[in-house]
Each structure stands twice: as C-alpha cells, then as structure tokens.
Amino acid sequence: MKKVIIAEDSSVIQNLTKKILQVQSFNISSVKNGEDVLKLLNGDHFDLILMDINMPKMDGMECAKQIRALADPIKSSIPILAITGNAKNYSIEDFKEVGINEYIPKPLNFDLLVEKVKKYTESE
Template identity: 50%
Template sequence: MAKRILLADDSPVIQTLSKKIFQGQGFYIKGIKSGKTVLEEVRVNDYDVIILDIILPGANGMELAKEIRDLNDKKKAEVPIIAISGNYKNYRKEDFEDAGINEYLIKPLDYDALVNAVKKYV
C-alpha cells in the first residue's frame, strides 16, 4: 500500500511539483491549499507524513502543528510533520521543536531534500 502524504501549501507550483515527484515515486499525496481544512483532513484520514507550510491562508502552521500534536488519537497526534517556509528566520530551532515539528525546510524547496526528509519518516 502506498505511503500517504498530506501536503498543506497554498502555492500551486509547490502543489503541482510535489504531486508529480511523490506520485512518480509511488506515494499517495493529497494537497490542501487552506489552513482551515488541515485539521479536519487529519481527523478524518490517516497520513504517514504531513508537509506543512508555516504560512497558510486562514491558519498559522506552527499553531496547526501544535493542534495536531494535541489530538486525542495517538497515531494521528504522532504523525511526522515536515514544515516548509520562506519565513523561517522569524523562528528559532526551538520554536519548531516546541510546535512538534520533526523537520523544517527552507523555500525555495530543494525537492531532493524534501523527498529525503519524507523517506526518513516512512
């Protein structure tokens, strides 16, 4: 069964490229462009990894990560989260750790690094 990735990012370019790259490697990937629907999606479906933009319409990725970690379903609360952001300088390494983020990558994305990060957790 294909490993499942949830990609939460409002960039159509990142959505399209990520889907092509991960589907080409046998992953199932679902893209979401609004921060408001991330928690609902995580509650309803199981994912092996979440790729989460820090700045999303309607939500702050750091807060979303904390809310995912606070879910009652232990499996869902422990899913690896890889944050992606162009504004990482606004945060310290400890901020990402405190939010429960396993790893973070800087935009513009290095897709080799993103694939390697996902593979590290699945």
C-alpha cells in the same frame, strides 16, 4: 502506499511537490490551509504532513500545535515537516515546541524533500 498531506497555499509549489512525490509512489492529498489539514486528519490516516508555515485561515505553527493536541495517539504523532521561506522568523526550537519534526527551506530542494519524506515514512 504511504499517504502524505501537502499543506501549501502556493499552487505551483503544491503541484510540483505532488508530482515529485507521486513519482516516488506516495499517495498525496493536498490542501491550502491548516484548517483543511485538520479536516483531512479527522477522516483518514496519514503517514506524514508537509506543512507550509505561512498559510491563510490557520498557519502551520498553529496547525502543528492542534495536531499534537489530538486525542488519537497515532494521529497526534504523525511526523510534520515544515516548508518555509522565512525560517529566519522562527528558530528550530520554535518548530520543535509546536511539534514540527524538521523544516525544509524554500526555495525547495526537491532531492532533499524526497530524502526527508522517505526518512520519515520508512517503516521502522
């Protein structure tokens, strides 16, 4: 079973996303900020990170940067999908610069979300 981290400070979005992905047979861990993402990664292996850009303590951009800087080559290359309601503030180049693979705009289109999650977690 593929393991996905959902980093999202909105409980509503977090719970909806979690339910939808669990139906698709993903194992979900959810956290509310970037610091907790790094803690989870420290202790376990994951296949994908869904990351809200605007979170307390550490935002998605900074968290992505820190993940890409990890010493473990497997952990530092985990696909990261940004979820954001204000992509206007960032360009796709900004996301790529910090190591985010793709972004999904809010309000979330869950069909698109599932499609992207599957794309990045299907075995090569």
